[in-house]
Amino acid sequence: MLPEALIKIAYLLAAVLFILGLKGLTHPRTAVRGNLLGALGMLIAVVVTLLDRQIVDYTVLLAGLVAGGAIGAILARRIEMTAMPQLVALFNGFGGIGSVLVAGAAFTAAIDALMGAAASSGSAAASTATLDVQVTIATGASGLIGAVTFWGSLVAFGKLQGVISEKPVHFGGQQVVNALLLAGALFLGVWLVLHPTQVGSYWILAAVASVLGLLLVLPIGGADMPVVVALLNSYSGLAAAATGFVLSNNVLIVSGSLVGASGLILTNIMCKAMNRSLTNVLFGRFAPSAEAASADDVYAGKVTSTSADELAMILDGARRVVIVPGYGMAVAQAQHAVRDLANALERRGASVEYAIHPVAGRMPGHMNVLLAEADVPYEKLIEMDAINPTMEQVDVAIVIGANDVVNPDAKNDPQSPIAGMPIIDVDQARTVVVIKRSLSPGFAGIPNPLFAADNTMMYFGDGKRAVLDLLAAIKEL
Amino acid sequence: MEAFVTALSVFVLAVFVGFEIITKVPPTLHTPLMSGSNAISGITLIGALLAAGSRQTQWTTVLGFLAVLFATVNVVGGFMVTHRMLGMFKRKER
Numbered sequence: 308m309l310p311e312a313l314i315k316i317a318y319l320l321a322a323v324l325f326i327l328g329l330k331g332l333t334h335p336r337t338a339v340r341g342n343l344l345g346a347l348g349m350l351i352a353v354v355v356t357l358l359d360r361q362i363v364d365y366t367v368l369l370a371g372l373v374a375g376g377a378i379g380a381i382l383a384r385r386i387e388m389t390a391m392p393q394l395v396a397l398f399n400g401f402g403g404i405g406s407v408l409v410a411g412a413a414f415t416a417a418i419d420a421l422m423g424a425a426a427s428s429g430s431a432a433a434s435t436a437t438l439d440v441q442v443t444i445a446t447g448a449s450g451l452i453g454a455v456t457f458w459g460s461l462v463a464f465g466k467l468q469g470v471i472s473e474k475p476v477h478f479g480g481q482q483v484v485n486a487l488l489l490a491g492a493l494f495l496g497v498w499l500v501l502h503p504t505q506v507g508s509y510w511i512l513a514a515v516a517s518v519l520g521l522l523l524v525l526p527i528g529g530a531d532m533p534v535v536v537a538l539l540n541s542y543s544g545l546a547a548a549a550t551g552f553v554l555s556n557n558v559l560i561v562s563g564s565l566v567g568a569s570g571l572i573l574t575n576i577m578c579k580a581m582n583r584s585l586t587n588v589l590f591g592r593f594a595p596s597a598e599a600a601s602a603d604d605v606y607a608g609k610v611t612s613t614s615a616d617e618l619a620m621i622l623d624g625a626r627r628v629v630i631v632p633g634y635g636m637a638v639a640q641a642q643h644a645v646r647d648l649a650n651a652l653e654r655r656g657a658s659v660e661y662a663i664h665p666v667a668g669r670m671p672g673h674m675n676v677l678l679a680e681a682d683v684p685y686e687k688l689i690e691m692d693a694i695n696p697t698m699e700q701v702d703v704a705i706v707i708g709a710n711d712v713v714n715p716d717a718k719n720d721p722q723s724p725i726a727g728m729p730i731i732d733v734d735q736a737r738t739v740v741v742i743k744r745s746l747s748p749g750f751a752g753i754p755n756p757l758f759a760a761d762n763t764m765m766y767f768g769d770g771k772r773a774v775l776d777l778l779a780a781i782k783e784l
Numbered sequence: 785m786e787a788f789v790t791a792l793s794v795f796v797l798a799v800f801v802g803f804e805i806i807t808k809v810p811p812t813l814h815t816p817l818m819s820g821s822n823a824i825s826g827i828t829l830i831g832a833l834l835a836a837g838s839r840q841t842q843w844t845t846v847l848g849f850l851a852v853l854f855a856t857v858n859v860v861g862g863f864m865v866t867h868r869m870l871g872m873f874k875r876k877e878r
Contacts, residue, residue, distance in 0.1 A: 325824050326801060332817050333808040335873040342820050342870055346863040349827065356830040362837030367849045371836060375856025382857070383864035388872075391815060394865060398822050401858040405828045408851035412835035412844040419841060441788040540818050544825045552791055554831050560791055561798040566825040568802025573814060665811060672814030679872040685812050686875065 309358045317355040318558035324348030325562050329569070335685050352558055388680040389637045392670035393467035396460045396536050399543045403456025406546035407513055410449030410553050415506050417442065422504065438503045445552030447496035450513040453546035458520030460539050466529060467669055473529035481526060482590060488519040523589065530634070530711070530750030532669045534577045534588045541570020573671050580665035580691075582717075582727040602754040606746055609759035613740070613766050615773070619780035621738060621764075625702035628652055628659045629694065631731050632674050633667045635708020635743070639770030645707060646681040648778050655781070660687050662694040662704075662731045664712040695732045704736035706757075708770050710749030715757055725751050739763040742773045816869045823862025829855035 309317075325348045331341015362368070386394045417438055465471040495512040502508070527535050544566025551559025578585050622628065630649065636642060649659040661683065667674045675688050698704070706713050715734045716723040733739050734757055741758060744767065748754060757763055766773055809817050832855045836848025 321827075322798075325827075326805065328824070329802075329805050329809075329817075329821065332813055332820060333805070333810070335810075335813060335870075335875075338813055338816060338873065339867065339870045342816070342863060342866045345820060345824055346867075349824070349829075349859055349863070352827065352830050353833065356833045357837075359834065361834055364837050364839045364845070367845055368833055368837045368852060371832070371849050371852030372856050375853045376860040378853075379857040379859065379861030380864055383861045383868060386865060388869070391819070391865075391869070394861075395815075395819050395822060398819070398826075398858050398862050401854040402822065402825045402828060405826065405832055405851045405855035405858060408847045408854070409828050409831035409835055412847035412851065413831065415847070416835070416838070416840045416844050419844075439785075439788070441785070537818065540822055540825075543822065547825045547828045548795060550828050550831050552788075552795075554834070555787055555791060556831065557791070557794050559827050559831060560795050562824045562827040564795050564798035565802040565805075566821045568799050569806040569817065569821045572803065572806045573818065576811075576814075663811065670815055671818060672811060672816070675812040676815045676869055676872070679869070679874070682872075682874065684875055685873050688812055690811055 309355060314355050314359060315557070317351055318556070321348040321352040322558050322561040324351070325565060329565060388676055389640060390468070391676055392532060392536055392668070392673060393464045395670060396463040396467060396539065399536070399539045400457045400460030400464065402543040403453040403460060403539075403546050405453075406449050406543075406550045407453035407457065410446045410453070410550050411509055411513070413550075413553050414443075414446045414509055418504055418506055440500055442553055443500045443503045444496070445549050446509060447499050447512060449546055449549040449553055450509055451492050451496065451516045452542050452549060454513045454516035455520035455523065456539055456542040456546055458517045459524040459535070459542070462521055462524040463532060463535050463539060466524075467532060475528040476525045481522070485519060485522055488515055488522065492516050492519060527589065528750060529669065530666070531588050533666050533671055533673070534574055534581075534585070536670045537570050537573035537577055538585075539570070541567050541574060544568075544570055577666055577671060580729060582725075582729065602746065602748070605754040605756055606759050610746065611764050613764040615766070615776040615780040618740060618764070618766060618777055619784055621740075622652060622657070622703055622777075622781060623655065623784055625652070625657050627700060627702050628657050629662050629698070629701045629704045629733075629736065630659065631662045631664070631704060631706045631709050631713060631733055632678070633664075633707065633709025633712060634669060634673075635710075635770055637668055637673065637677055637708070639708065641707065641771040641774055642677040642681040644771050644774040644778065646678070646683050648774050648781075649683070651778055651781050657702075660689050660694065662691065662733075663688050664691050664709070664731050667709060667712055691729060691731050698732040698735040701736040703738045703740060704733040705740045705742065706733055707742040707774070710743070710755055711751045711753075713757055714749075714751075714753070714755045715760075716753065716755070719756075724753060733757065734760055734762070737762060740766055742766045742768065742770055744769060812873070816866050819862055819869065820866040823859050823866060826855050826858035826862060829859055
């Protein structure tokens with residue numbers, strides 16, 4: 308059995324490894340090592356904990372570790388890269404529920420010990436036995452944040468997996484109900500602090516927070532999922548940090564706050580990329596204004612449709628091609644076909660790059676992972692701000708499965724619901740090719756004047772099929 | 785109270801460290817960042833181990849076991865899937 312100080316030093320080492328691990332993620336070259344350092348930190352933390360003298364029974368532990376490890380490993384190996392957002396949402400949720408359970412168990416144990424001590428001393432203090440206030444507060448925070456994270460993540464998982472509708476679910480008085488639930492949870496938190504011996508109120512608190520978590524995420528639509536997943540990521544960290552306060556354990560506090568900060572930064576980046584506040588994403592909804600042009604006005608008689616053969620000829624003369632992927636590419640599993648198309652164009656002497664909008668896909672960096680899976684080197688993935696100034700020199704911009712993030716109304720129409728949202732300026736390219744099933748609107752529910760622009764050609768079809776046909780046409784040239 | 789202030793100091797300083805490091809992560813790595821940091825937030829596992837192994841009451845053991853299970857899925861799955869993803873990020877010349 309290790310002395311207390313040694314355990315604490317080992318925890319410190321783990322915390323340092325987590326920081327170094329995250330630092331490794333600042334560059335693709337050092338990222339693999341960074342992740343391994345993080346895993347090593349976790350291993351050290353777990354091993355020294357197993358040697359803690361509080362632990363007297365290993366059977367339950369090993370059962371949990373083996374079963375959990377096996378489930379985690381299978382999920383991690385089997386998951387498709389396109390399904391990464393829902394997996395991360397699920398893992399977030401598991402971290403959240405873990406914190407709820409740990410805080411609950413630690414709190415129950417502390418109260419039991421307190422009651423036991425008070426009863427054996429036979430003092431009148433038994434009825435007024437109290438815990439340190441901060442422990443109770445932290446327990447309440449753990450239960451609240453953890454439960455919101457768990458249920459919110461499950462809803463996000465359901466939406467991303469298609470188990471429940473991706474569409475926003477709205478009902479009257481939603482905000483009021485949420486506010487009441489939050490107030491109820493906070494009241495229970497205060498109750499818990501005043502009457503900590505009534506452990507049951509912790510579980511009621513967690514139950515109320517669970518309903519809150521469900522209702523918070525249900526109204527949020529598919530395209531806003533990057534924000535939700537990032538925010539839940541942050542919550543899972545904060546829940547772990549709160550549990551750290553319950554247990555007075557620094558490694559939990561440090562790791563939890565690192566993750567909390569990370570999630571908040573990503574949330575912020577996602578919100579900026581949509582020019583919306585976090586409150587607007589969480590509680591607002593897209594309401595196309597009454598005066599907004601109807602799809603017929605925008606598209607009537609102005610849409611040029613094209614074929615694979617015609618496109619192949621246009622691409623044959625192109626020197627610089629930029630591909631703009633969106634969630635539709637992920638849905639169509641078209642990333643490998645797109646890579647093949649890019650390779651074919653490069654063999655014919657064109658330069659091909661990919662322009663990545665920060666909110667393309669269903670989580671931050673989703674497109675980058677898909678293209679990395681298809682062996683596209685990461686240097687070719689160019690951020691929106693870097694590629695926009697050069698868009699005028701692009702011969703052909705190919706938009707595949709993206710819509711709102713290339714809608715020029717965001718710049719040109721101050722009345723548009725997406726006004727002010729940064730977009731990839733494909734309309735500046737000499738020719739724009741949009742690969743899309745139909746003229747149906749994107750998440751914002753508004754028509755896209757890009758599709759009717761003089762320099763735009765619509766290439767209708769399923770993303771993957773369309774790209775493969777185009778590839779075949781190019782090879783026949 | 786003193787213990788709380790110490791813990792709070794650690795929390796606040798770590799948040800700053802987090803902000804400093806994470807803002808330097810390029811957008812290309814945002815998905816692995818999420819899954820990797822997510823695995824780190826599974827650190828609640830060590831709290832779960834203490835709860836499950838200390839054999840206080842049957843109830844705390846049950847809670848602890850479930851917590852170990854969930855947190856381990858989070859930790860093992862998170863680190864492994866991050867590793868798998870990062871292996872795909874390659875340079876032009878290999």
